[in-house]
Amino acid sequence: MATFGTLSDRLTETFRNLRTKGKLTPADVDGTVREIRRALLDADVALPVVKDFTASVRERALGDEVNKALNPAQQVVQIVNEELVGILGGQQRRLQFAKNPPTVIMLAGLQGSGKTTFAGKLAKQLEKEGHTPLLVAADLQRPNAVNQLQVVAQQAGATIFAPEPGNGVGDPVKVAKAGVEHARRQQHDVVIIDTAGRLGVDAELMKQASNIRKATDPDEVLFVIDAMIGQDAVNTAKAFQEGVDFTGVVLSKLDGDARGGAALSVASVTGRPIIYASTGEGLDDLEPFHPDRMASRILD
Ligand code: GDP
Numbered sequence: 614m615a616t617f618g619t620l621s622d623r624l625t626e627t628f629r630n631l632r633t634k635g636k637l638t639p640a641d642v643d644g645t646v647r648e649i650r651r652a653l654l655d656a657d658v659a660l661p662v663v664k665d666f667t668a669s670v671r672e673r674a675l676g677d678e679v680n681k682a683l684n685p686a687q688q689v690v691q692i693v694n695e696e697l698v699g700i701l702g703g704q705q706r707r708l709q710f711a712k713n714p715p716t717v718i719m720l721a722g723l724q725g726s727g728k729t730t731f732a733g734k735l736a737k738q739l740e741k742e743g744h745t746p747l748l749v750a751a752d753l754q755r756p757n758a759v760n761q762l763q764v765v766a767q768q769a770g771a772t773i774f775a776p777e778p779g780n781g782v783g784d785p786v787k788v789a790k791a792g793v794e795h796a797r798r799q800q801h802d803v804v805i806i807d808t809a810g811r812l813g814v815d816a817e818l819m820k821q822a823s824n825i826r827k828a829t830d831p832d833e834v835l836f837v838i839d840a841m842i843g844q845d846a847v848n849t850a851k852a853f854q855e856g857v858d859f860t861g862v863v864l865s866k867l868d869g870d871a872r873g874g875a876a877l878s879v880a881s882v883t884g885r886p887i888i889y890a891s892t893g894e895g896l897d898d899l900e901p902f903h904p905d906r907m908a909s910r911i912l913d
Contacts (some may be wrong), residue, residue: 617873617911621661623652624693624912642674645689657874659847659865662881663702664835669696680854694908700877700903706861706886711832714802715747716794719829721822721857722837723849724810727865731837731891733808739803740770749792750775751785751825754809754818762807768896772801783873785809785821790828808832814849815909821857826857835888838875840867846875847882854883863904865891876907 615658627648634641641723646667653663673679673692682688720728723779736746748766750773752758759775766773774792776782789806809827811818836859838846853859862883864876867890871902872909880887887902 617656617876619872620652620656621913623655623778627652628690628889628912631689631866636684637674637679637685637689638764639675642671642679642689642770644868646671646674649693649793653874653877655872655885656877657843657846659844659874659878659882661747661847662878665881666700668698669699686746690912694731694912697877697908698904699901700881702880702886703904704903705903705905707899707901708888710803711859715793715796716803716833717806717829717831718719718803718835719789719806719808719826719831719835720810720831720835720870721859722810722863723839723851724755724812725809725843725890726753726837726839726842727766727863727891728752728793728810728837728895729761729807729888730896731835731863731865731899732762732805733771734891734896735805736766737769737770737896738899744803745801746771746803746805747792747796747799748773749789749804749806749862750794751786751789752807752809753783753788753790754811756882757808758807758809765896786824789825793829804829814852814856818853822857833859833861833888835861835863836885836890837863837865838879840864840873840876841869842875843872844874850875854885859883859885861886861888863887863889863891868892879906 650667673688677690679685739746750762776788779869837852890900890902892898
């Protein structure tokens with residue numbers, strides 16, 4: 614994944630220097646931790662996350678598990694790996710389905726974060742798995758948003774529920790609610806609700822998203838965040854957590870070559886798991902997120 618190319622190279626270099634040493638002195642550990650800290654900050658990982666991360670690595674690296682290890686440098690790499698898996702959320706978390714269908718999945722995020730694209734990707738993947746998803750167009754802010762979802766639905770071969778007379782034209786909360794009722798009547802077992810995103814976090818948008826959440830009682834609220842968003846990731850994620858209390862995260866544009874700090878900050882700052890990684894503009898570019906695989910890729 615290109616996103617972590619630079620970070621990955623920097624860490625590899627740090628560990629290469631470490632490996633030339635036999636037993637590690639506290640100064641070796643401090644030097645290594647300082648380099649890790651710089652590499653993470655340069656990758657736009659949020660400062661509080663970097664601080665916690667490096668403090669844990671330092672404490673463990675100075676402890677007995679490294680002191681008594683046959684290969685201390687290898688042990689430090691192992692610790693960094695484990696701590697990375699930890700900040701990425703630990704265990705893999707899969708999408709949760711409702712006991713009584715339809716499973717309602719609401720999407721939230723800034724405009725341009727990749728929500729609509731993700732809606733199509735998810736619909737396509739669910740169809741492959743034998744589900745019958747319904748896409749609901751509740752983004753009524755941008756004139757073109759409904760059309761865009763229509764195009765994506767068509768590409769995914771999924772059914773769409775869009776506002777028209779009787780479906781609550783102009784009122785996203787009514788459209789979302791009617792969409793869930795329509796799914797129940799038409800026996801769709803999953804409903805994916807696309808909601809409006811503005812360029813910045815804004816109170817009116819949050820209220821609308823929060824009202825959609827209340828009206829549709831979703832099983833999952835997925836916060837879609839552009840992995841290239843950089844240092845804004847933390848504030849954006851916190852604002853959405855407060856506004857819609859999302860249950861999981863979708864990292865989009867992980868194929869980009871920017872620094873990718875969002876990917877490494879969001880799960881640990883919000884305590885919510887990353888469920889999917891979106892890795893391209895095509896509808897097949899979607900992967901379940903595995904914290905351990907991601908950590909291995911970074912440390913490869
Ligand atoms: P929305 O405003 O949140 O619904 O965002 P869109 O789904 O319209 O996506 C905004 C732009 O990002 C579009 O040009 C998409 O093609 C592009 N995009 C979405 N997901 C990805 C991804 O994973 N990788 C890349 N490279 N581009 C993406």
